[in-house]
Amino acid sequence: MTSATQTPTIEELESLVGRQFPGGTYAVEPWRVWLTNDVIGAPQRTDGIAHPMFCYYAAMAGFGISIDEMFTLCYASADDGPMFGECDIQQMRPLKIGATYTVRGKITSAVRKQGERTGTFDIVAFQLEVVAPDGEVSSVVSNSFIFPRRS
């Protein structure tokens, strides 16, 4: 286990806003859809439409960096005890089984907070777009991580 990461300055934290992720692609593979439906108890559909959780899976698997790399980018590591904040999924068009989507996104906000019990913590939010082969955005996924900071 590594030691906790040094708390960034406010300037360092705020400089994260607007940072673009490398991006990438995600293929909605039929075998993955079948197993996912089985895990979460969703029906196995025959109309080619993937479960809306694939908006989330595509975004998180395709934005071009790992979660550990995301923590590093935010001046943190898994050992700092980061927590998942909110998750917002917009489904403009259901994802289609067998299609390959392009994922792009950026950090949209980074703010420092002070809690009475929790002490200092930072909230970093990021937004990811899942783009269909025809160029239309099928889904927008917005997530945030909460990073406890040493005072």
Add this chain to the structure above:
Amino acid sequence: MSAVLNPSVGDELPRLVIEAVDAGKMKTMAALLGDSNPIHWDVDTVRELGMGDQPVNQGPNNLGYVMNMLGDWAGGAERIQNIRVRFVDNVFAGDRLEAGGTVTAIGDDGTVECDVWLARDGTHPVLAGKTTVSLA
């Protein structure tokens, strides 16, 4: 075709019950997601972390149950236009869960806004949020 023809503000959505969260399915999801966090499949790690003696369900699985509840009600999960949630507590293998919700607003365009939740034993909240579903 929507399963609901005329919802009203205050209507309770039909609840979806998961009788017992399956530890084996957590392993499948860990493999699918490439999720290396052992709390989803290694009970010894869960114990060492003082989190109990059952594997911890992946958060996206919990959101998936709520989406299934909405899909059953609305006539298909593709009718979910937006869902925003907070994960407020862990779900463990063996937990009995209930997913539910309440209609909070009805739009002129055929959309319905709802508060949604997932609760252990139907009472202890583990996920809470809001959604917009199209019934048009």
